[in-house]
Amino acid sequence: NSKGDVIVIEPVKSLLASLRAMRVQDEPDDFIFQKPGGLPVNHNLFARRHINKDALTVCKSYSGLYRGRHSTGTELKRLTNNSLAGAQNLRHSVAMDERAYQFPSSADGDAGMALYEAKLSAAAAELKSRA
Numbered sequence: 001n002s003k004g005d006v007i008v009i010e011p012v013k014s015l016l017a018s019l020r021a022m023r024v025q026d027e028p029d030d031f032i033f034q035k036p037g038g039l040p041v042n043h044n045l046f047a048r049r050h051i052n053k054d055a056l057t058v059c060k061s062y063s064g065l066y067r068g069r070h071s072t073g074t075e076l077k078r079l080t081n082n083s084l085a086g087a088q089n090l091r092h093s094v095a096m097d098e099r100a101y102q103f104p105s106s107a108d109g110d111a112g113m114a115l116y117e118a119k120l121s122a123a124a125a126e127l128k129s130r131a
Contacts, residue, residue, distance in 0.1 A: 007089065011124030018131050058123040059116070075113065 008016060016032060033041045047065050055062040073086035087094045 011120050014124055015127060018128055022131070054123075059119055 019032070033043075033046055035041055043065060052062070052064065069090060073090050073092075076085040076089060077083060079085070083094050083098050086092075087096070
């Protein structure tokens with residue numbers, strides 16, 4: 001029940017494409033990140049061990065995967081003005097979306113998102129150049 005399609009956007013799409021290109025050809029392709037035996041990794045522990053340090057060097061306000069999920073739900077709701085957007089993409093109920101993901105937007109918030117996107121794109125470019 002926990003499997004499903006996920007839409008991947010930039011800069012994550014390019015980072016995952018780079019990772020896939022580096023994988024050994026005979027590795028199983030079921031999960032992007034997997035433990036020996038082909039089981040998926042615990043994403044919270046994986047992030048803590050492998051993502052958090054680099055993310056904090058790029059964005060001092062990085063707060064982990066859950067807050068990223070929460071801000072994505074808020075932005076989907078704001079962009080579409082539709083509670084189903086967050087609910088369908090983040091796999092939670094519409095009631096949860098309406099209760100937790102409907103925060104007001106402002107011009108400062110929109111400008112901040114543009115800066116955040118630019119910072120993420122720059123980080124992706126830097127990681128890509130290291131590969």
